Amino acid sequence: MSDATDEIDETGETAAMDDPATGEPMVEFDGVNKYFGSAHVLKDVDLAVDAEEVVVVVGPSGSGKSTLLRCANRLEEIQSGQVRIAGEPITAPGVDVNRLRQRVGMVFQHFNLFPHKTALANVTLAPVRVRGLREDEARRRGEELLTEVGLGDQLDSYPAELSGGQKQRVAIARALAMDPDVMLFDEVTSALDPELVGEVLEVMRGLAREGMTMLVVTHEMGFAREVGDRVVLMSEGRIVETGPPREFFDAPETERAQQFLSRVL
């Protein structure tokens, strides 16, 4: 934890800009309730992520962090409330869910790369199939993105030939290739060997610096403190505390947050 705090000053100027073109938050949960059968997994969740803001979601296992993220691109349906992407309600009748999902990139804990496609083909598939990009344009953009995440020399490798850290960087490039407005990260370093965590966090840090709107679920408290503009603590399906990282980590208000921090720090 201590080396992460040392780095705060270098990147501390990553401030949120609350001024998107629409004036609307990029992602907005409004009184969201989600049930799995009789299990009430999200309880009246309100959360707004502004454009270019990095919101980090922390909380114990089973508190509903993944479910929250999956509701933001309708991988899960909600039972009441509303989720809006740049002001547009995503559960309204007649919403084209495929068009909506193009604006929301998602990176998974277990990469979920397509094993039968090379790194480059993983990245170019959706832009060609969904956005109708020409093959050569998609290829150029894919090469550019893979180079950006440090994989310019692995374009033709299959996922089985890559390390976990490399796979996760391909997965990030794949999501970025759709030019999303917001990126969702669900414990993207949890499945990695410790020595590979850094390279993935570095890519995310770069994205945050470039002004990407990000909603990040992580157990990396150093990353939350350093890169997050806001930290959100979930517990049993509720948001129990939210605030800037400094306040959240150094002076948590609720007893629940104090308990949580005493366990993870």
Next chain:
Amino acid sequence: MGETYTDEPGGEGATGEGWVTDERVRWAGLAVSLLFTALILGFIALILYEYVNYDLLVSVVPRFAVAFVRVLAVVVISSVLAVTLGVFVGLGRVSRTSLTHSIATAYVQFFRGTPLLFQLFIIYLGVPSLWEAGQFPINQNWTVVQDVLWIDWSFITAVIALTLNHAAYVGEAVKGGINAVPEGQMEAARSLGMSYVDSMQEIILPQAWRNALAAIGNDQVILVKDTSLLTVIAFPEILTVFREINSNQFDAWTPIVLVAVTYLAITLPLMHLVQYLENRAEWGRGDEDEEGGPGSWLSWGGDR
């Protein structure tokens, strides 16, 4: 573990049954397989020297060649159709639309739950009897290759029955293949904005196909052998030729040799084709789960 580790449960404590070592099992296996090979080769040599009439053999080769061509034609057409239809049956079996799912399930249950011989009769006898006597329109033969390949009602029946029957088995293999693809694959594809159909086509089916290949290949080998049933609908297949020669010439071993050669001439290349397709779908994992060295087709079989 001590230096005398022998892979047994109980490890260093188990002294009583220590004579079953990996090394000895390997030698025993080798000895048994060599003995088996010697017996088989000896038997084949005996048959070829003592029981095969080579004048007869040469004279009946053309009849087997004709049966080979006809069976091959039925197999190729039925197999391509069965695999194609089977993919759709498999998609129906994993469909969340309950009507689609029920129809696919009923289809599979009927064609797997009744004998192929019965299905042949339904089509060969049942369908023409829907017309007034003598009115069934498919009554002539279309000649494709004079005296070798012609298409008549028995040929059409064979293709329809083998296709429908084996599409059910292929469908189950495809269903298993789809279910073995991790859930995250569909989620990743959908999260990129791809439609269900695009995701199936681009992401799920190629992986399901790879998962199902061994089972599908296995079924196509069975399809080849199922053509032996076509003798009951007057289709001159391989065993029909065998029975004619056997009863006319009072010779069993000469046609037996030709029957074996004719079937293997279809099934061995088919097994190699499946192996080739499996190897091609390794996607960078070439070194893992690789099929064993030379002659690996000897180990190819229904147990995988």
